[in-house]
């Protein structure tokens with residue numbers, strides 16, 4: 569396949585991309601058409617790498633309102649409602665909903681997903697279902713699963729044993745929820761436990777860390793220290809880190825040094841953090857979103873996730889990372905022209921780094937031919953005008969093909 573005359577990642581100069589055997593064989597200003605069986609003339613269109621959702625919960629997806637709606641909008645009511653819905657889970661129920669959401673995500677250009685799976689369930693219903701889903705969707709989504717102790721490790725009966733069993737069952741990463749443990753000591757000890765578990769089973773780590781508007785939460789510094797001292801460094805991810813937006817600037821300044829040294833990845837979930845955050849504030853009201861701009865300025869890798877798609881924690885969502893990105897950069901003060909132009913990294917390359925899939929990510933000769941084509945010339949225009957995603961191509965195969973919008977308007981000046 570030869571893709572002709574596209575703007576690769578906002579590059580002003582148009583280039584051709586030659587694809588063969590699922591890989592990018594050449595990128596050049598002009599490639600002879602005779603080298604390919606079929607030619608896609610996409611003159612002037614934008615090509616970027618596929619989207620990455622580095623944080624979502626597929627076990628709970630599409631359960632909003634079951635058995636009741638989360639009317640307060642707090643994280644804690646979400647956990648209580650989920651605890652009831654969890655008792656009704658079957659493997660078929662989890663699989664149907666997860667696949668529905670993954671197909672929706674794929675239709676919007678997502679090709680890499682990291683999903684947390686609640687393993688505070690001695691039957692492992694959700695994990696068994698999602699392990700099957702991971703294999704079944706492999707042609708269109710690279711899915712990673714994180715063993716997520718939604719109700720705690722030390723604060724839930726047999727929490728440690730459940731986590732170890734999940735590790736043996738084949739998750740990709742080990743999770744945690746230290747701010748939800750009964751006390752700060754359990755929180756700290758849960759981090760030591762999960763890091764040792766990840767090391768023992770050679771897994772990545774992704775912890776729900778300090779997802780609370782509490783300026784005194786201190787689990788992030790513990791996780792970063794463990795990441796640094798264990799040498800696991802960029803294999804470790806801290807998700808949410810909402811409290812970082814509540815701590816004082818002197819402490820944040822001190823912590824930034826450790827975060828950069830530790831090479832830890834951070835994932836913010838702008839839609840959900842802003843929905844759940846600030847719920848106990850009157851005014852001034854906090855946004856619930858971590859210090860994205862400052863982390864990036866301190867060379868910390870940050871990506872955005874959708875977190876929840878219509879579940880007890882978030883009533884909206886349709887698997888479109890452009891919604892996440894738009895709200896995320898707006899709330900983070902990242903709306904300079906060049907920041908907007910480059911912002912797809914937050915739902916692209918930065919997420920790929922967190923997921924440790926750099927070897928198969930990016931538009932380079934020798935890498936898999938996986939990319940998106942948009943009906944516009946640069947990403948600033950795409951995020952502003954939401955032009956049609958014409959193609960999602962993975963390993964040289966067309967996963968999604970859309971036709972340009974053909975709206976009819978009747979707006980005549982007098």
Ligand code: FE2
Nearest residue numbers: 625684776875
């Ligand atoms: Fe989450």
